[in-house]
Amino acid sequence: MTTALTFTKGHGTQNDFVLLDDRDAGLDLTADLVRALADRRAGIGGDGVIRVVRSKDIVEGQRLLAQEPAAEWFMDYRNADGSVAQICGNGVRVFAAFLEQLGVATFDGDGELVVGTRAGVRRVRKEDGGWYAVDMGIWSFPGGQTAVAEGFDAEVLVPGLEVDGNEVARPALSVDLGNPHTVVALASVVDLERAELWRAPEVVPRPPQGTNVELVVPLGEETSVDGTVVGRLRMRVHERGVGETRSCGTGACAAALAVRAWAGDGAPDVWMVEVPGGTLRVTILSDGHVELAGPAELVAHGVTDLVG
Numbered sequence: 001m002t003t004a005l006t007f008t009k010g011h012g013t014q015n016d017f018v019l020l021d022d023r024d025a026g027l028d029l030t031a032d033l034v035r036a037l038a039d040r041r042a043g044i045g046g047d048g049v050i051r052v053v054r055s056k057d058i059v060e061g062q063r064l065l066a067q068e069p070a071a072e073w074f075m076d077y078r079n080a081d082g083s084v085a086q087i088c089g090n091g092v093r094v095f096a097a098f099l100e101q102l103g104v105a106t107f108d109g110d111g112e113l114v115v116g117t118r119a120g121v122r123r124v125r126k127e128d129g130g131w132y133a134v135d136m137g138i139w140s141f142p143g144g145q146t147a148v149a150e151g152f153d154a155e156v157l158v159p160g161l162e163v164d165g166n167e168v169a170r171p172a173l174s175v176d177l178g179n180p181h182t183v184v185a186l187a188s189v190v191d192l193e194r195a196e197l198w199r200a201p202e203v204v205p206r207p208p209q210g211t212n213v214e215l216v217v218p219l220g221e222e223t224s225v226d227g228t229v230v231g232r233l234r235m236r237v238h239e240r241g242v243g244e245t246r247s248c249g250t251g252a253c254a255a256a257l258a259v260r261a262w263a264g265d266g267a268p269d270v271w272m273v274e275v276p277g278g279t280l281r282v283t284i285l286s287d288g289h290v291e292l293a294g295p296a297e298l299v300a301h302g303v304t305d306l307v308g
């Protein structure tokens, strides 16, 4: 006998998720159940599944409770293929919106909501225009200063961008946002659109835990009304454990960090990242953190018999 399972559907710039309220920690979220929920034909459909659980009720959350301020709620994020990922930037914003809808979001005196993830705690603020801004924490270039100086530490073969029938090994820069990313610059938006991301790009050397691959085209800089120089870039992404998605928050951070590194000194710290599902704002902070801002929408609520 199946037990009905309530769910909420949400997205951040069309990176979409099935959200589950597991405040009583009674759900056994198996990889099979994740795949069934995320299936766009036989299930509800999503790039990922997000479970709301108390930090005290999940091992990865318990270790966070020793930190101040404690994150009462933990975002248990899973990719559509059932794999576990450390962090999901678009997902954190949608998770915060879901907590608000459940009536359990506690923004502190500084207007911050602290949530737990497998990559550590993440701090969320709401902006006047309705966007959520998330401190995505400390980032790094796993290839170190050598990779930054040379501009790359990997190569990527992009499907659909062969030259005279031959695959082209394109230089790429690895970026760690708590989850792995590999960023490739393309010469034009025409190439960006030509890439056939229904096939996985090949990354050399192959990262042992896989990687999210971002294809980027820098679009220049502009000066905003407050005088801030803002960079713009366009991006498509092939996500680890999913395939091509319409957006990737940690991927947008990785893309901005790579493009700024390639642009060298004097490049902007604020980037507007155009993804197929919308636009995100990335702000590279002086304390080694990076901030991701963008919308979060909850679009449906329902009951499913898919309980595994």
Ligand SMILES: N[C@H](CCC[C@H](N)C(=O)O)C(=O)O
Residues within 6 Å of the ligand: 015, 079, 084, 085, 086, 087, 088, 089, 090, 091, 179, 180, 212, 239, 240, 241, 242, 247, 248, 249, 250, 251
């Ligand atoms: N869509 C997510 C990234 C999921 C990354 C996941 N595919 C992985 O295995 O790291 C985001 O907005 O950051």
